[in-house]
Amino acid sequence: MATKISATSMTFKTYLRISRSKSEQKGLLRTALFYFTTHLCRCQRRRIRQVSKAKRAPWYSTLPERTSASILTIMAQQKSFIKLEGRIGDLTFYKTQNGYQTREKGGVSASRIATDPKFQRTRENNAEFGRANAAAKRFRDALRAFIQLTSDAKMTNRLNSRMSRVVKADTVSDRGERQVLNENLGILNGFGFNSAASLSNTLFVKLESSIDRSTGAALVSIPALNPKVVIAKPEGATHYQFSAALASVNFHSEEAEFSFAMEESDVLPLADLGEALELAPTLAPETELPLFLAFGISFYQEVNGKHYPLNNGAYNALSIIKIDKG
Template sequence: MARQDSIIKFKGQMGGISFYKSAQDGHLARQKGGVDAKRIQTDPAFARTRENGSEFGRAGSNGKLLRTAFRSQLLNTGDSRMANRLSALLNAVLKTDQVSLRGQRNVANGDLNLLRGFDFNDEGKLTHTFFAPYAADVDRVTGTVTIDVPAFVPTDMIAYPDGATHFRLVAAAAEVDFAENAYNVQALETDELVLGALPAAPVNLALTMSPGNTDPLFVVLGIEFAQLVNGQMYTLNNGAYNALSLVAIEPGA
């Protein structure tokens, strides 16, 4: 793969070279080649290739399902490569499946704890923005998920963007059935809290999930910022500060 540096940018194919545009990397060119697709689909020599392709595709689909479950929380968060980063990590999780055959390995049987601490916004990590201590607790029997944050001084414990006057904490939990491509999600957020030098009151975010559910459960915690102008609150979509992270994971039974 090579980058197009000429003034005139090409698209299409010419002389065995494919010219195209990538949203992340701009105008690129690469040599056309590779093995015929039909041969890859049928030739026994490419059995491993088919298995790897099947599993990689499954990881991508699982990543899309997880992103869809937390779509509301991702509207103001997430970097341009987040989907690819999540798919790659889920592919690593899938490869830890010690039960299924090659080509049939799946995320649910893998080590989902590899996802713990995943930041949906790589440019605004939760650990770089929110420094107050918190505890995330999951009770699968009762279906209760709680995130507790003791009282803290916002200006001491939060890195915030210029112009921000308020912030809110957001939390969500999702029970995800990867086999059925289904999920159940519950979410909560605080009111807008003042970014000031006075201590903020303790925060308790309690989510009610399905009692006794055995699907993998994912819990996210995030922070978003707002600006108060003439009595109107405006959300700040600042990619360097808005954060959302997977803070707790309970593998399925």
């Protein structure tokens, strides 16, 4: 299909160039748009019929049981030089980071998924998926001031996936009823909030960290360092800053319940040797909630004596480095 569309596009562009009037050009564009959408609809419908005939079952029945979406889609890449955005009938045209794509609406109705015994596994998966996403959002809310130091558009999806592993680690509850249990929260340790800059590949020193539940204090010790050797600085950076955050989160209350504290170092020049530092964010003592200690390094560029975040924090590395499950 891609070869035919490409060849047609080249022929159409050649013909369009030799057209003499603007009205004729507009007419040709409308005609090309009509044939393009018609051809795409036919290809999508032919694909659905082929899958249904091969499996002798509805095409959506071939998907794994863990599918949690109530609306299923078929997606295609737009190869024509005419790029579309919007909706035409059951087709939706949209732009992503991977280019222009098209998808067709279809699938099983929500009412059938909610009542049909054949979709019992799907209902169980949906319940646990929603529970994991709610816990991940509460976790993000607790650390929001810390997370804002960096920028990663896919962080939410990655955290939802990690929290789903926490839910599935519950060996006590029945399927569909599994919860976020404190004893399984260690799965979140090492989670990086920026996939483009991991802490282990940005800062090459051994950190000493501890959490004292009785006092509510956490401690991160950073040894003396030579930034030119142990910090993988991005291009354009002139300064850096360390940050440590401590948060307690209640994943079981109906209302959001969390506490947060953060401490930051001075903004330090990358050209000078760094002295040993200690960061000690502190919460109220004797809490019974799980405690999460996060650490990160941020980069800045100095211009006329002012420090500006480098590329809006796209190179900042932030991670969970210690968890006290409570």
